Amino acid sequence: xxxxxxxxxxxxxxxxxxxxxxxxxxxxxxxxxxxxxxxxxxxxxxxxxxxxxxxxxxxxxxxxxxxxxxxxxxxxxxxxxxxxxxxxxxxxxxxxxxxxxxxxxxxxxxxxxxxxxxxxxxxxxxxxxxxxxxxxxxxxxxxxxxxxxxxxxxxxxxxxxxxxxxxxxxxxxxxxxxxxxxxxxxxxxxxxxxxxxxxxxx
Numbered sequence: 001x002x003x004x005x006x007x008x009x010x011x012x013x014x015x016x017x018x019x020x021x022x023x024x025x026x027x028x029x030x031x032x033x034x035x036x037x038x039x040x041x042x043x044x045x046x047x048x049x050x051x052x053x054x055x056x057x058x059x060x061x062x063x064x065x066x067x068x069x070x071x072x073x074x075x076x077x078x079x080x081x082x083x084x085x086x087x088x089x090x091x092x093x094x095x096x097x098x099x100x101x102x103x104x105x106x107x108x109x110x111x112x113x114x115x116x117x118x119x120x121x122x123x124x125x126x127x128x129x130x131x132x133x134x135x136x137x138x139x140x141x142x143x144x145x146x147x148x149x150x151x152x153x154x155x156x157x158x159x160x161x162x163x164x165x166x167x168x169x170x171x172x173x174x175x176x177x178x179x180x181x182x183x184x185x186x187x188x189x190x191x192x193x194x195x196x197x198x199x200x201x202x
Contacts, residue, residue: 001158003149007119007128007136008066010147015138016121019067022094022102023118024059026130027110030081030088042084044200049191050086051108052077059117059130061183063094063102065174066119070186071097077194081109087194094186 011019028051031042042050064070075092079085088109094102115129124140128149135146152158162173195201 004062006147006149007126010126010138011066016126017123019100019119019121021100021120022063024104025114025116026055027107027112027114030083030109038084042086044086050088052087052090052106053187056106057183057187060186061179064179064182067100068096068098069182071095073186073189075190077191087191090190092190
């Protein structure tokens with residue numbers, strides 16, 4: 001995605017100095033039960049979990065790409081709304097191999113929509129959403145700069161292009177089976193206890 005390529009360029013270029021920490025927040029209201037089948041995204045037997053598996057995995061994969069793999073993760077998951085069987089609240093703390101630490105909070109029974117990732121460095125902060133189109137915000141001693149980085153017309157096209165380019169010998173894709181497995185391990189670590197407590201298996 002162009003917005004994430006821009007974020008990586010800023011971080012790798014030292015725009016916020018040495019990265020020390022990050023914060024993830026992703027909230028949305030619980031779905032309204034209209035008496036029909038729940039969407040597949042909140043059915044663990046189909047999706048592997050709820051919105052955290054569907055949405056949180058993308059942000060965790062992005063953190064892996066921008067900052068490096070997660071070395072250790074601790075957290076818990078709960079279902080607070082009873083709107084569906086899957087978890088709707090996940091909290092996490094992270095340590096990356098580079099000694100960067102982070103926190104994450106995903107609440108899908110909230111009173112508002114929120115989608116924000118903040119990366120904190122020695123010289124500033126970079127803030128952006130995982131799923132929105134608003135500009136990136138770069139805050140340094142010089143002030144706050146808004147950097148346009150909109151979504152492409154077809155969201156999946158940039159990733160598909162990198163895969164095609166690698167298959168054709170014209171480059172490499174940043175998303176691999178290895179990076180996907182790392183993200184899946186983080187998701188499984190955070191949801192393991194919840195799945196066992198609620199008899200969720202695949």
